[in-house]
Amino acid sequence: MKKLAFDTKLVHADRKINKPQFGAVHESSNNSVLFEFEDVQDLVDVFQGKKLGHVYSRSSSSSAVSLQNILNELEGGVGAIVFATGMAAISATFLSLLKAGDHIIVSQYLFGNTRSFLATIEGFGISVSYVDVTELSQVQQAHNENTKMVFCETIANPVTQVADLKGIGEWCEANNIIFALDNTMTPSVLLDSKAIKASLLLTSLTKYIGGHGNVLGGVLVDTGLFDWSKYDNIDEIYQVENQQHWGLTQIKKRGLRDMGATLAPQSAHLVSMGLETLTMRLRKTCANAQALAKYLVTHRGVRAVHYPGLDKHPQHERAKSLFKRGYGGILSVELNDSINPHEFLNSLSLVISATHLGDTRTLALPIASTVFYENGPEERRKMGIADSLIRISVGIEDIEDILSDFDSAFAALL
Known part of the structure; x- marks a missing residue:
């Protein structure tokens, strides 16, 4: 074969x-924690790394x-x-x-x-x-x-x-x-x-x-x-x-x-x-993330979008040469000053406010006030993290439903 x-x-x-x-x-x-050896020498040899085997499940x-x-x-x-x-x-x-x-x-x-x-x-x-x-x-x-x-x-x-x-x-x-x-x-x-x-x-x-x-x-x-x-x-x-x-x-x-x-x-x-479904999920995730990034980058409610799949991303050409099947499922967006990030996230109904990423569902959260809060304003500035930054982990839903959810949230606040 x-x-x-x-x-x-x-x-x-x-x-x-x-x-x-x-x-x-x-x-x-x-789920066994312990493993039996009929010959004690086998137990000793596995302990000493001379043979392959399991002696205690904390180790293997x-x-x-x-x-x-x-x-x-x-x-x-x-x-x-x-x-x-x-x-x-x-x-x-x-x-x-x-x-x-x-x-x-x-x-x-x-x-x-x-x-x-x-x-x-x-x-x-x-x-x-x-x-x-x-x-x-x-x-x-x-x-x-x-x-x-x-x-x-x-x-x-x-x-x-x-x-x-x-x-x-x-x-x-x-x-x-x-x-x-x-x-x-x-x-x-x-x-x-x-x-x-x-x-x-x-x-x-x-x-x-x-x-x-x-x-x-x-x-x-x-x-x-x-x-x-x-x-x-x-x-x-x-x-x-x-x-x-x-x-x-x-x-x-x-x-x-x-x-x-x-x-x-x-x-x-x-x-x-x-x-088993990693490739299938990542293909859909990358395609959805690319489409969402293109939608957001032209929206009047958005100041900036960070996604390697966009032509204007500083390392776009590098990403194109490195990544074989897409640019990943994470993007971040800076909203205009007229939109409160917390209010925007609360206006989304399909997208889940959560700190996880890489899920089948699209997730979003405000970054400066959560994951990077302990770093302080100066460190966040060095990392390029604006106070209005929202991280989005794009899922595998139908892209039209994702875009519609963002449309509705923007419409409620602009």
């Missing part, structure tokens, strides 16, 4: 990659491993680890690989919760430089002798700045620096992360991959492009036979076993179910 196309692989991944027992199409949700289970196998294969990596949330994946990775005295370069446009976590690790003695990642020169200028990592999002949330992913990836490779990339906004359906030389992929499974607002999860994928033998923060005990797995081993032992942010078996099952 010929090699399966990507979309077909999504639908059949569970049974083709994992081959569940008894002819099941999906891997079952295994068949449900988690089956999802890891799928996500890893879709990204073409050498291994993956799933976590209870996307933030758990980020925090476990950073705390496992970095130590006091290290320096990292990160995007100045980072999402609010990620940014607040970085403020936390600064208290542990890890220095952080915030730069404009749309310009490679800004990253290069921030480089120090103790720089261990560059971290950014593919498309910034919420003002949609697109990082110079290709330039950063090539520069990190040349300088033996980890390029950690949050590709939540652009899963593998939209972006080939290995092509831009990302070292580690960090993704919130809660968003587009799960897709239905009913499960939390996160994943780390190691693309296999980083040489861990040249990274001096890997403890000797985690330097396993396969050098490509050194980083994964340390993150799994420290970030999952020790910190305990384990993805529940039923959550793993729900994520794998949602994954």
